[in-house]
Structures are given as structure tokens and as C-alpha cells.
Amino acid sequence: MAVVPSNERDVVGPFIFTTQTLAAVFGTAIAGMVANLAGLAETVSAAEIAAAGAWLFGVLIVVPLATCLMAWKALRLTRGQLSRPEE
Numbered sequence: 622m623a624v625v626p627s628n629e630r631d632v633v634g635p636f637i638f639t640t641q642t643l644a645a646v647f648g649t650a651i652a653g654m655v656a657n658l659a660g661l662a663e664t665v666s667a668a669e670i671a672a673a674g675a676w677l678f679g680v681l682i683v684v685p686l687a688t689c690l691m692a693w694k695a696l697r698l699t700r701g702q703l704s705r706p707e708e
Contacts, residue, residue, distance in 0.1 A: 648681070655680045 625633045656662070659673040 651681065652677055 655677050656673045659676040660669055661673040
């Protein structure tokens with residue numbers, strides 16, 4: 622919020638909350654779909670819950686790993702640009 626121009630702060634504040642809410646909604650929807658596909662919808666035993674948990678972890682770890690890789694690449698690219706003097 623510190624870098625947002627003062628005339629746009631009324632718009633940015635609610636946008637942050639909306640983005641967080643949408644992320645929670647999509648995460649919940651994906652978790653529900655994976656749990657159903659892993660067989661949690663039919664019967665509930667300890668082994669099936671453990672299998673669904675493993676599937677959830679495996680599927681939902683993809684996005685954070687991809688985000689970390691993209692951030693790492695972005696840092697490498699910007700560090701190269703920041704270390705060079707402008708001509």
C-alpha cells in the first residue's frame with residue numbers, strides 16, 4: 622500500500638481482500654475436486670482419507686513450486702539488469 626498513489630488507495634484496499642478471497646475459493650474448489658477424484662466421495666475409511674490427503678498434497682504443491690521457480694527466474698533477470706550501469 623505504501624507504493625500506491627494516494628488517489629488509488631480506496632480501490633486497492635478492497636482489491637487485496639477480494640484477491641485473497643478468490644484464492645481461498647479456488648483452492649477449496651480444487652481440493653474438493655481432487656478429494657472426490659481420489660475416491661473420498663464413495664466411502665470413508667482411514668486408508669482412503671490418507672490416500673486423498675496424499676493426492677491433495679501432490680496436486681496442490683504444484684502451484685507454489687511453479688511460483689517459486691518463476692520468482693527465482695524473475696530475480697535472476699532483474700539482478701542482471703540492476704547490476705549493469707545504465708547507458
